Amino acid sequence: MAKAKPNQQSQKPLFDGAEWTFDSLKHIYDAVEEIGAGELGLNVYPNQVEVITSEQMLDAYASTGMPLMYRHWSFGKHFAREASQYRRGARSLAYELVINSNPCISYVMEENSALMQTLVIAHAAFGHNHFFKNNQLFVEWTNADTIIDYLAFAKDYVNKCEERYGVEAVEAIVDAAHALMRQGVSRHPKRLRTLSPVKAAERQERRRVHEEENFNDLWRTVPKAPIDESRLEPDEVEGQQALGIPEENLLYFIEKYAPRLDSWQRELIRIVRILSQYFYPQRQTKMMNEGCATFVHYEILHRMHQKGQLNEGAMLEFLHVHSSVLTQPAYDDRRFSGLNPYAVGYAMMRDIKRMCEEPTQEDRDWFPDIAGNGDALGTLKSAWADYRDESFVLQYLSPKVMRDFRFFSLHDEASERVVEVKSIHDERGYKRIRAGLAAQYDVSAQDPDIKVTDADLSGARRLTITHSARNGVMLDRNECDRTLRYVAQLWGYRVKLVEVAAASGKTLREQEALPMP
């Protein structure tokens, strides 16, 4: 039992055993909030904690973790797969799911023990929540206030389209748009313009009503002009610039300029594109986000234990869960499946805390501006706010963490039969490993670099997209064929894919696809 040591503030443990009730959940939340928002000074959206069953957790998985989602067969497929793996015992479910929205919604599972609920509230409702609210990428790119409303609109809109045009017709568009989701992101925003969902719905409805009112069957017999001529102003000759070519966001380009799409089809593409954009910051900050949440729950739970709010049993349970989440198997381990974002993120953040408070000479050499500054929390908060995974690694990965993980960097030439070890954790290797790891966390360097480079809107209407192959890495052929067919289907005319070497500009391969009649 928790006998608090004399010098600590002694409180009664919040719970004893694994059982929890809605009342005790409330007490747990209050205790966590007192430390999280009070002592740590985390700045969070209002919280909404929702208790769900494992079945509902699977449901949430299947719809990419969102509380609302339009219906699509691929979600059904993911559900069937997750469910069968879960039932076989091949994998366990997440303890929580958190949504970047305002209020911030955290799902917690009913079968969690009282300690797990404490952990999950600290982790999601304070850790992730703080990150969502403060990180620059999320602030700039996502709109936490409207996402739930937008999803509701999207779900409803897809539903109505299915009723009006048939499930198959909707699927044809959504399938194709899903295939291009990763190419549906604007990495360099011109201007972030989010239409409020209610307005979006109104605009849609007005457009449809207008079309119905002005329907005249005669128009069908008139040859169709390319829809987007109006958009080509001011000057046709400078059409390329007007189209914003080269354009990295394929979905955006298709939505705006594809000659044959109806407005509802454009709207469906827009929905997929907006979701893709919404998730983009999460892909870029996965490691930091998890690291931040893990760091926060660790601090909070320790503080609760110090205050006597958690007894020894609960603390042991916590340490067990905490350390299994943070396991990082070595590259040659059977369990290895890439770098564990929890492990890397947490290790780096603990290390920052260590450097701020007990720096070594090495730290002073490497990080003169933070070593020994004594303000670990402030340093971390500014890192959480201003960095993403790539820049965070580049800025803060210390030799000590590299040594702890025993990182080494490798070079793989596809034509060779061996992989060469380039650097290991030694004086000469630190900087190279750091740069290499940062590049590995750079989402835009991991996704293929594909752009729309030509669109002939007045003639044959051929669309040209170019993949510039970094280091000669070309697209996966099999996937590429099928994806290109989707592009052609959306565009409505011939589509050409050119792969060029990024360094030399030499054309490596060309391929065309036609839409299916």
Added chain:
Amino acid sequence: MHIIDRRLNPKSKSLGNRQRFIRRAKEEIRNAVNKALRKRRISEIDASEKIRVRSKSLSEPSFGLGRDSGSRDFVLPGNHEYVPGDTIAKPPQGGGKGAKEGATDGDGDDDFVFTLTRDEFLDIFFDDLKLPNLVKAKLKDVRSPKPVRAGYSADGPPSKLNRVQTVRNSFARRIALRRPKPEAIRTAEAELAEAEAEAAPDTEKIELLRAKVTLLKRLRSTIAFIDPFDLKYNRFERVPKPTTQAVMFCLMDTSASMSELLKDLAKRFFMLLYVFLTRHYQNVQIVFIRHTSIASEVDENTFFHSTETGGTIISSAFEEMLKVVKARYPVSDWNIYAAQASDGDNASIDMGRCIELLDEGIIPLCQYFAYIEVGASAGRSIVWDAYEDLVDSHAHFAMRGVTSVDEIYPVFRDLFSTTERT
């Protein structure tokens, strides 16, 4: 801060997604179901089924980087022995050692197992058989309980209001509370009028009478004619149908001329009858009788999967069936159904005996006798010609020539069109 209990929210939010997924994978799933039907025992027809799906139409391609061109750098954890300049042999099938970059999510290998529910399985089974929708619904409904009167209850929908009981209650209550009748009021009023009309009004009496009238009127308005308390509703309980049992005889010619394919057709035929029977009887037993020139009762596996040589004498199967009925299934306790499948071949000297047995022995015994003739000559055989005469004289006899599964259902059309059988 809010804590919300979502556990009671409607379940299966992803049902719509699942239906779309199944529609999408229909071809693959149908193949898997057909395969499963071949393996399945007849009595297992309505269980759920694990389906393994591998399908092009289910993959979600996207532009991803290939692994067979160019060069890449990556960082891994857990170095034990390497120093710069060392080389590591790549594991076979290309691919860096567990390097994770560019891993496409969920693509490439789309082979996975999931379980079709009983309903989904039957749906696909019925689809092939081209069952009318009404029949499908009826067959899928597991419970067919009957509402049975079970007294009265104090609440219920207006349509179930029992007026006799309600008025009776109201009557009793009115008597008990002494609700004045209209006549009583009228009498009192008349008395009052009379008293007032008198030449020398007796004010005391008038006051008394007036008070009496007001009291009566007030009582009448406060004590309602029908009080919610009086309302009685008919109550129904859903009671499962009485326990009944049926035995289903599967008769099949297993001589060499019946190929595996024809047997498969026959199996569907038996399965459909079985599904029907399990909906109507709580206990259904199956007896398999195969015959060549001699008949014997066998287990399901032997029935479908072994071939014998020999001539064909159908009457031997009927005799065997009569023997089994006599020994184990007395007509008074069992509903007897029989389904016969054959390629229409029989020794011509046996036909007379066959018809005689059917006409006098078998058909009168059975609730329903269905015959399908499978194979190329379906509908033109010696058995067919002889059986055709029986159709008119026996309402419970049905026959059909069948070359594909979707032709099976019409054999049972009569069976399914009779809504209430007991």
